[in-house]
Amino acid sequence: SKSFTADHKPLMGEAPEVRGFFLGCGFNSAGMMLGGGCGRELAHWIIHGRPEKDMYGYDIRRFHQSLTDNSRWIRERSHESYAKNYSVVFPFDEPLASRNMRTDPFHKVLTEQGCFFQERHGWERPGWFSQDGPVLDYDWYGAYDISRNQNYKYNKLLGEEYTFDYPPHHHLIKNECLTCRHGVTVFNMSYFGKFYLTGPDAKKAADWLFSADVRKVPGDAYYLAIGGGVAEHNWNHIRTVLQDESFNCQLTDHSEDMGMISIQGPKSREVLQEILETDLSNGAFPFSTHKVCSAAGHKVRAMRLSFVGELGWELHIPKDSCLPVYRAVMAAGAKHGIINAGYRAIDSLSIEKGYRHWHADLRPDDTPLEAGLAFTCKLKSTVPFLGRASLEKQKADGLHRRIVCFTIEEKVPMFGLEAIYRNGIPVGHLRRSDYGFYIDKQIGYGYIRNPDGGVVSTDFIKSGKFTLERMGVVYEAKAHLKSPFDPSNNRVKGIYPNEQHNFCQASV
Structure with missing residues (x-):
């Protein structure tokens, strides 16, 4: 069988x-x-x-x-x-069967605004937004006693994705990205896993589980917001470590109890200052901090974070308060041109900034040092943590593999797995690639090795001539040691090249 x-x-x-x-x-x-x-x-x-x-x-x-x-x-x-056993696997295909298994409080209002959803981990999350009305529910080809749609817009739009070129709605994703870079957008990220780590040993467990130094965090309870696609994996990993190390603490799952929206862009502070009853200035609310505060009369947890490289805040909202808070954000943002944006925009904006994606840029067989994330590891402290010994050994031996950013001038789509050549010799392949609309270039990230088996040094990268091969055609590529977009991290700090009210595209 x-x-x-x-x-x-x-x-x-x-x-x-x-x-x-x-x-x-x-x-x-x-x-x-x-x-x-x-x-x-x-x-x-x-x-x-x-x-x-x-x-x-x-x-x-x-x-x-x-x-x-x-x-x-x-x-x-x-x-x-x-x-679909023998079907061609296109880069942005989505299942049609058994959808709408897990939906968040924003699902209906975003559907009405033309949201094209992606399925991840059972959740329906926003992919991108069509500009011509609601996208009809899935009918799974009229099977399993589900009535078949006469006008099946989701299937039509999905069919337009069946290409290895840029899709016809590429310009819609571009608009979402550039609105975020120049103005303000709201992203529904409610599919994130939301866990609480509590109990007498919570601090001890956090020190062991997390590579970052969490000792400066007050209290002995931790709120973990984890990308929805990897939430179940993280849940099981953490519970296994707690059991194996006999930590006296609990991990509880509140993923279904809360929604999460992220308001990002140079005008995000102006929008949120109207509805959040707290001071959002840099001094009062620095980057990478959080507060429980009131938003339009509803209690929320506000975090000043960004996964797109802009000034912005995430609002973690109890389920029953999600729609009132969302409507207040959209009302306050109307005069600033606020729009909804989806994960296709997040994919583009995040690769442009150089933020890492799980299981694209980061896999279980990658280390933080190879991924350029040494700053997330408390190696300067004496605190032991899971994986510390391996990192210390790798640091002493030198990196024989490391991630590098590439840009190409030609406007040809790449999706990952394209071969990377240095001076004509293969040294690796792209893990992830997307179009960066602000710098107006195709961007790719991949790990490279020294074909001699030696250390991959800064000079090895700088001195090489790199090319990328896509479907048998070779393209010249420029290697970057830092993100080509805002490498000094000014924007997440709220520092923009021009005044926010008179914002224009800057040379990068």
Whole structure:
């Protein structure tokens, strides 16, 4: 018999429900092809607690339990996986089967405003916004007693994504990005996991779990906001460490109880100062701090953070307060030209800034040093943390692999996996690529190695002539040691090249 899984990938690793029970199944008619390598990695996983290579895409923890407990979701999504077995895999494809499994309080109002949703971890999150009205609900081809749409806008728009060129709505994503860079946008990020780490040993657990120095954080409770696609994986990892280390603390999941919107751009302070009853100045509310305060009469947690490289705040909002706060933000932002934006814009804006994405720029087999994230590690302290010994050894030995940013002048789309050449010799491949609309260039990030096996030094990068190969065509590329966009981090600090009221594009 053949087994087909919901995303056409095997199910491997330790079962979330039972410690010590490992899965190695669901090979989608490719068991003979995958069995050798997967068997080797599973053996390593059982013995050492983790695989040697990156197996995240096969890890059973990629699925939330609300999905794996849902027989309708399993049936419909696995059916679609089987039906698309030999289909061309396009970069921005989305499933049509068994959608709307997990929706947040903003779902209806964003649907009415033309939101094209992406499915991640069962959640419907905003992808981008069409400008011609609501996108109809999914009908899964009229199967499973679901009435078929006569005018199926989602399917039509998805079909336009079936290209290896820039899609026809590329200009809409551009508008979302540039509005964020020049004005203000609101991103619905409610699909994030929202966990609380509490209890007598919470501080001790946080010191061990997190590479950053959290000793300066007051109190002994921690609020963890985690990207929705990796929330279940993080949940299981943290609970496993708490159990293995016998920490006396609890991890509780409040993901469904709260919404989260991010208001970003040079005009974000002007908008939010109208509705947040707290001082938003740099002195009173510095970058990377948070406050519980009132927003339009509702209690929210405001965090001054950005994943797009602009001045901005995230608002973490109790479920029943989400819509009133959102409406207040949109009303206050109307005179500033505020718009909704989605994750396609976040993907572009974040790669332009050089912020890392999990399982694109960062995988389980990458280290913070290789990823240019040494600043997130408390190596200057004496506090032990999970992975510290490996990082200290790698730092002493030198980096034999490191991530590099590339830009190319030609306007050709890349999506990741394109080969990287240095002086004509292959040294790696892109992990992620997207168009940066502010600098007006295609951007890619990838890890490179020294073909001689030596250290990848700054001089090795600076002295090389790099090219990228896309579908058999080679393009000259420029390597960057820092992000080509705002490398001094002025914008997240609220420092802009011109006054916010008279903002214009700056040379970068």
